[in-house]
Amino acid sequence: MKILLVEDDFDVAKSVCEYLEASGHEVELAPDGLIGLDSATRERYDGIILDIFLPRLSGIQLCERIRALGFSSVPILMLTAMGTLSYKEDAFNAGADDYLVKPFALKELELRLSALTRRVAESRTGKLLRVGDLSYDVMTQEIRRADKAISLAATSRKILELLMRNPHRVVSKQEIEQLVWGEAPESGDLVRIHIHTLREAIDKPFDHALLQTIRGMGYRLTAEHETSK
Numbered sequence: 001m002k003i004l005l006v007e008d009d010f011d012v013a014k015s016v017c018e019y020l021e022a023s024g025h026e027v028e029l030a031p032d033g034l035i036g037l038d039s040a041t042r043e044r045y046d047g048i049i050l051d052i053f054l055p056r057l058s059g060i061q062l063c064e065r066i067r068a069l070g071f072s073s074v075p076i077l078m079l080t081a082m083g084t085l086s087y088k089e090d091a092f093n094a095g096a097d098d099y100l101v102k103p104f105a106l107k108e109l110e111l112r113l114s115a116l117t118r119r120v121a122e123s124r125t126g127k128l129l130r131v132g133d134l135s136y137d138v139m140t141q142e143i144r145r146a147d148k149a150i151s152l153a154a155t156s157r158k159i160l161e162l163l164m165r166n167p168h169r170v171v172s173k174q175e176i177e178q179l180v181w182g183e184a185p186e187s188g189d190l191v192r193i194h195i196h197t198l199r200e201a202i203d204k205p206f207d208h209a210l211l212q213t214i215r216g217m218g219y220r221l222t223a224e225h226e227t228s229k
């Protein structure tokens with residue numbers, strides 16, 4: 001993997017770079033947010049690691065700018081000492097795909113990056129998915145509803161694909177956790193945050209909702225307006 005690490009803590013950056021490079025990955029280090037923005041938009045990376053508290057441009061702001069500039073497919077993992085739900089919500093709403101709290105195991109960081117990049121690669125195979133006026137071309141990563149383009153981060157796209165492939169049934173929270181985090185699910189209610197982000201993108205700007213919460217069961221994406229939410 002070719003990884004961009006945006007981290008101003010020298011000791012953390014050194015440890016991450018040495019570990020990932022020893023594992024055969026290529027790592028470019030950016031010591032602040034503006035340098036990170038230049039690197040992220042100049043080179044192509046398999047994954048990006050962002051600290052939240054960065055000089056000149058925060059990790060949240062940097063993540064938002066990367067997504068706003070059209071880099072929607074590159075996985076972004078936030079790496080920070082701030083583990084509260086509010087910080088995680090800000091990160092996911094900005095377009096992050098995963099969130100790892102310091103202190104962390106370097107092996108876990110590598111596993112999460114590998115999982116993110118693998119899922120992005122896998123999502124590029126398949127067919128054109130449709131639910132109502134929502135379409136998702138998993139080959140081109142293009143998402144549209146009512147002929148309006150929609151931009152989503154990699155994790156949100158993966159959840160959307162799961163829901164669109166199963167419009168006939170309710171998808172449980174556990175299925176989504178397995179899809180996103182595998183055998184090491186994150187603590188906290190992060191599925192709810194991802195669903196909220198997805199709903200804001202594919203439903204809020206439109207006349208009727210497709211994404212439904214089935215209480216006590218999970219979530220369903222359906223064009224049947226009459227189904228209870």
